[in-house]
Amino acid sequence: xxxxxxxxxxxxxxxxxxxxxxxxxxxxxxxxxxxxxxxxxxxxxxxxxxxxxxxxxxxxxxxxxxxxxxxxxxxxxxxxxxxxxxxxxxxxxxxxxxxxxxxxxxxxxxxxxxxxxxxxxxxxxxxxxxxxxxxxxxxxxxxxxxxxxxxxxxxxxxxxxxxxxxxxxxxxxxxxxxxxxxxxxxxxxxxxxxxxxxxxxxxxxxxxxxxxxxxxxxxxxxxxxxxxxxxxxxxxxxxxxxxxxxxxxxxxxxxxxxxxxxxxxxxxxxxxxxxxxxxxxxxxxxxxxxxxxxxxxxxxxxxxxxxxxxxxxxxxxxxxxxxxxxxxxxxxxxxxxxxxxxxxxxxxxxxxxxxxxxxxxxxxxxxxxxxxxxxxxxxxxxxxxxxxxxxxxxxxxxxxxxxxxxxxxxxxxxxxxxxxxxxxxxxxxxxxxxxxxxxxxxxxxxxxxxxxxxxxxxxxxxxxxxxxxxxxxxxxxxxxxxxxxxxxxxxxxxxx
Ligand code: ADP
Numbered sequence: 001x002x003x004x005x006x007x008x009x010x011x012x013x014x015x016x017x018x019x020x021x022x023x024x025x026x027x028x029x030x031x032x033x034x035x036x037x038x039x040x041x042x043x044x045x046x047x048x049x050x051x052x053x054x055x056x057x058x059x060x061x062x063x064x065x066x067x068x069x070x071x072x073x074x075x076x077x078x079x080x081x082x083x084x085x086x087x088x089x090x091x092x093x094x095x096x097x098x099x100x101x102x103x104x105x106x107x108x109x110x111x112x113x114x115x116x117x118x119x120x121x122x123x124x125x126x127x128x129x130x131x132x133x134x135x136x137x138x139x140x141x142x143x144x145x146x147x148x149x150x151x152x153x154x155x156x157x158x159x160x161x162x163x164x165x166x167x168x169x170x171x172x173x174x175x176x177x178x179x180x181x182x183x184x185x186x187x188x189x190x191x192x193x194x195x196x197x198x199x200x201x202x203x204x205x206x207x208x209x210x211x212x213x214x215x216x217x218x219x220x221x222x223x224x225x226x227x228x229x230x231x232x233x234x235x236x237x238x239x240x241x242x243x244x245x246x247x248x249x250x251x252x253x254x255x256x257x258x259x260x261x262x263x264x265x266x267x268x269x270x271x272x273x274x275x276x277x278x279x280x281x282x283x284x285x286x287x288x289x290x291x292x293x294x295x296x297x298x299x300x301x302x303x304x305x306x307x308x309x310x311x312x313x314x315x316x317x318x319x320x321x322x323x324x325x326x327x328x329x330x331x332x333x334x335x336x337x338x339x340x341x342x343x344x345x346x347x348x349x350x351x352x353x354x355x356x357x358x359x360x361x362x363x364x365x366x367x368x369x370x371x372x373x374x375x376x377x378x379x380x381x382x383x384x385x386x387x388x389x390x391x392x393x394x395x396x397x398x399x400x401x402x403x404x405x406x407x408x409x410x411x412x413x414x415x416x417x418x419x420x421x422x423x424x425x426x427x428x429x430x431x432x433x434x435x436x437x438x439x440x441x442x443x444x445x446x447x448x449x450x451x452x453x454x455x456x457x458x459x460x461x462x463x464x465x466x467x468x469x470x471x472x473x474x475x476x477x478x479x480x481x482x483x484x485x486x487x488x489x490x491x492x493x494x495x496x
Contacts, residue, residue, distance in 0.1 A: 004028055004079045004103060004319055008072045009043070011083030012062065013373035014389065015295075016043035019081045022311035031075045033068060035061035037381040042373050049075050056383045062086045065093050069100055079103035079318060081311075085385065088294040089116055089165075105318040107217075107293050111268040115291040119162050119200055121268075125288050128263040133205065133279065133287040139198035147179050149201055156204040159183055161190030161197075167237030168193040172204055207282040207439040210234070210289075211246050213261035214302045214310075217271040218317050224327045225258040226302050226310075232440045233427055235350045240420060241427050243337045244301040247398055247436035248284065257286055264291055273299075273314050282439075297340070297390065300371060304336035304394040335401040336394040339409070339424035341372075343386040346423035347449035352386040355379065358416030363408035367394040367401075380417065388419065398436075402428050422452045 007023045008031040009016045020030040020043065032047035037056035044050045051071035054061035061067070063086060072080060080097050082088035088106065091113040097104040106112070115121045119139060122132050134153055139162050140146045150157045150173065159182060161169025169190030171182040183199065191197035214226040230246035231239045249257070261276035268291075275296050277289040299310050317323070345353040360376035372389030380386055391412065393404040409425045430446060432438040 002078070002103065002319055004315060006031060006048075006075065006077040007079045007081050007105070007315070008033065008068070008075065008077035009047070009081050009083060010062070010068045010087055011081075011085070012038050012041060012043055012384065014371045014387070015083040015085075015297075015373075017046055017373055018371055019083060019311050020046050022309055023081075023315065026312060026315060028315070031071065031077050033062070033071050035383075037383055040378075042375065051075060056381065058086065058383065065090075065096055068093075069096060069102075072100070072102055077102070079105055079315075081105040081314070082294065084294050084297055089292070091116065103318050105272070105314050107268075107270055107272045107274060111270050112293045114268045115274075115293050117162060118160065118164060118290055121290060122288070124267045125264045128267045130260045130263055130267075130288045131286060133202045133289070135202035136200045139200055141198070143180055143183055146183055146201060147176065150179060151176060153201060153203050156206070158202045158204040159186040159199050160202060161186065161194060161199055163190065163194035163196040163198070165194075169199065170237055205279050205281045205287070207441070208232075209246075209248065209280040209439055210239075210277065211249070211257070211280055211286070212275050212277040212296075213258055214296075214299065215261050215265045215270070215274050215276055216313060216317065216323055217265050217269075217274070218323045219271050219320055220322045222323050223262045223265045223270065224323055224325070224330070225261050226306050226308065226330065227332055228254065228257065229296075229298055229301055231298060232438060233433070233442050234440050235346075235443050237440075239298065240340050240342070241338070241424060241433075242298040242301055243335065243398070243401070244305045245332050245335065248280075253284060253286075260286070260288070264288060272317055273310055297387075298338050300369060300390060300392045301336040301338045304369070304392060305332050305334060306330060307333060334394055334396045335398040336392060337401045337405045337428075338390050338392045339405060339427075340387055340420060341389040341391060341412070341414070341424075342420045343380045343388055343417050344420055345418040346420055346447075347418075347452055350420070350423075352382075353418040354382045354386060355417035357388070357414060359413050361411075361413040362389075363391070363411035365404075365408070365411075367404055368392075368408050369394070388414070391424075399434075402434065423447070426451050 006029040009019050023030050030047045032044045032050040033053045034044045035056050053067040087093040089112055091109040094104045094109040094112055156174050159171045169186050171186045173179050173182045186199050187197040209232045211228050211230055213228050217223040228246050229242050229244045231242045233241035264276045273295050275292045278286045279289050280286045343353050344350045356379045357376055362370045369392040370389055393401050395401040395404050406428045409421050427433050
C-alpha cells in the first residue's frame with residue numbers, strides 16, 4: 001500500500017490551504033503552485049515548498065497540466081490533490097498524473113469522463129434505477145425537432161448544455177413563443193464556454209429544491225454516503241448558502257436518496273469523494289441532476305455534522321485504504337450552515353466587486369469556522385473566482401445554527417469592497433428560509449436591492465443610541481466609543 005509522503009496541491013486560495021492543513025496533520029509534506037497574481041498568497045506561505053507556474057490568467061498557469069506535472073517532478077511530490085475547479089474534473093489531467101506514476105487524489109479518469117457528460121451520466125445511472133428528470137437522452141441540434149420534444153415534455157422546459165457547468169448554457173423556456181431564441185442563446189453560450197454547443201431538454205421542475213449527497217467510495221468496492229446538503233439558496237443557478245442536514249427530508253426519504261446516491265457511484269465504479277446532486281419537486285419526488293467528481297466548496301457542512309475530515313479521508317482512500325467505517329456507524333450531529341462570502345455586489349445583480357480588503361476581521365466563537373485565503377490588506381485577484389471566504393456555523397439544531405450565523409455575520413468586518421454578507425444575513429432572517437419553506441427561486445421571489453438597506457426601525461435605534469450617548473457626553477460630540485458601541489456591523493456601516 002503506497003503511503004503518500006508529499007502532496008502537490010494544484011489549486012489556490014482557501015481550498016489549497018484547507019487541503020494542506022489536513023496533509024500536514026497526517027505528517028505529509030506539501031507543495032504549492034502559484035501564478036504571478038498569487039506570489040504573496042497564504043497558500044504559498046503555508047506550503048513547505050512553492051513552485052511558480054506562470055502569468056495570472058488561469059489558462060497560462062493553474063490550468064497548464066504540464067507545468068503542474070513539472071512542478072511535482074521537480075519537488076519529488078508523489079501525489080496531486082486538484083482541489084475544486086481548475087483541473088479537478090479534467091479526465092486528461094487525472095490520466096496524465098497516473099501515467100507519470102503519481103497518485104491522483106480523486107476518482108479514476110474514466111469516472112470523471114463519464115460523469116462529466118450530463119447525458120452520458122444520465123444513461124449510466126438509469127441502468128441502476130436512479131430516477132431522472134423527464135427529458136431527452138440525446139443531444140439536439142435541430143430547432144424544429146427540439147420544439148416538438150419540448151411541447152411533448154410540456155412547458156416550462158429547461159435547455160441545458162451537455163458539457164455544462166457553473167450554470168452556463170442553461171435557459172428556462174416558459175412557452176413555445178420564446179423557444180427558438182432561447183435555444184440559440186443556450187447553444188452560443190455553451191459553445192463559447194465549453195467549445196461544445198450540444199444541448200438537451202429537460203422538464204423544468206417548478207419550486208425545485210437542490211439537495212445533494214456526499215458519497216465516498218474506496219478501491220475495494222465499498223461506497224457510503226455522508227448524508228445530504230441543502231443547496232437551494234442560489235443566485236444565477238449557483239449556490240451561495242448551504243446547510244446540512246436539509247430541513248425537509250424525512251428519515252425515509254433520506255434513506256431512499258442515500259441509496260440512490262450510492263447507486264450513482266456504483267454505476268461508474270467510483271472511488272474517492274464525490275457528490276450526487278438531486279432536484280426535488282414540491283411533492284418531494286427526487287431526480288438525479290449530475291455527479292460532481294471532486295470535493296465540493298460546501299463540504300465543510302458535512303464535516304461539521306459528521307465530525308469527519310473529508311480531505312484526510314480522500315488521502316487515505318488514495319493510498320488504497322478501505323473506508324474506515326460502515327454506513328450504519330454514521331450519525332448526524334446537530335446542524336451546520338455555510339454562507340459564502342463573495343466579493344460581489346448583491347444590489348448590482350451580484351456582479352463581482354473586486355478590490356482590496358481594507359479591513360478584514362473574522363468572527364470568532366464556539367462552533368464558528370472560517371475557511372478563507374486572504375488577510376487584511378490583500379487584494380482579491382480579478383483573474384479568479386471572487387470568493388473571499390466560507391463562514392460555517394455549527395450548533396445543536398437548525399435554529400441555533402441560524403442564530404449563530406447571524407451573530408457571526410454581524411461580527412465579520414470587511415471593508416473596501418461589497419460582499420454577499422449582507423445578503424446572507426437577509427436570507428438568515430427571512431421567514432421563508434427560517435420556516436424551511438423555500439426553493440431555488442428564493443432570490444427571484446424575495447430579494448431586491450432594497451432588502452439590503454438598513455430597516456427603518458434599525459435606523460431609529462441607531463439615531464436613538466447616538467442621541468443617548470451624545471446627551472450623556474454632554475458636549476454634543478460623538479466619542480470613539482459611540483462608534484464602537486453602535487450595534488451595526490461593518491458591512492452595514494459601509495452603507496450608512
Ligand atoms: P451546472 O452543472 O451548470 O451547475 P446543474 O445541472 O447542476 O448545472 O444545475 C444547476 C442548478 O440549476 C440546480 O441546482 C437547479 O437550481 C437548477 N436546475 C437544474 N436542472 C433543473 C430542472 N430540470 N428544473 C429546475 N431547475 C433545475
